[in-house]
Amino acid sequence: xxxxxxxxxxxxxxxxxxxxxxxxxxxxxxxxxxxxxxxxxxxxxxxxxxxxxxxxxxxxxxxxxxxxxxxxxxxxxxxxxxxxxxxxxxxxxxxxxxxxxxxxxxxxxxxxxxxxxxxxxxxxxxxxxxxxxxxxxxxxxxxxxxxxxxxxxxxxxxxxxxxxxxxxxxxxxxx
Numbered sequence: 001x002x003x004x005x006x007x008x009x010x011x012x013x014x015x016x017x018x019x020x021x022x023x024x025x026x027x028x029x030x031x032x033x034x035x036x037x038x039x040x041x042x043x044x045x046x047x048x049x050x051x052x053x054x055x056x057x058x059x060x061x062x063x064x065x066x067x068x069x070x071x072x073x074x075x076x077x078x079x080x081x082x083x084x085x086x087x088x089x090x091x092x093x094x095x096x097x098x099x100x101x102x103x104x105x106x107x108x109x110x111x112x113x114x115x116x117x118x119x120x121x122x123x124x125x126x127x128x129x130x131x132x133x134x135x136x137x138x139x140x141x142x143x144x145x146x147x148x149x150x151x152x153x154x155x156x157x158x159x160x161x162x163x164x165x166x167x168x169x170x171x172x173x174x175x
Contacts (some may be wrong), residue, residue: 011077018073033133047088055091059084092128130165
């Protein structure tokens, strides 16, 4: 990693790839997709759950199609996050059968090896909108205004969804 990459972060290193891909360089586009895939996957898994591979694919297609409209390559991170969360929610809505929180069975005491699976099960019981807001606020650490922009909803809707999502998660977790 060069000094420029450490000073400006890993996403700044992608800026030359974005410019080259926008100019039609297929190898740069392939390298850019390879760079973005782990991040897109990390965002899609908790939102789209079992349909995460489809959400990743849809997100990367949307990134590919929209890359020419990205004016500032340094904005790649936020731009990809917005596209990915929206695509993951679309896939989850289209394909997932949502399980009401009330249908969760009693939860056993967990050891460390079962925790990730248990969190996944609890997330499966939440709506795709609630999973998306939890990912943006709790995993990505976005503020309400930025989360509202990513989801294309009002800040008030973000607050109410977050409140309900946290409450539903707690209820399901404590069962």
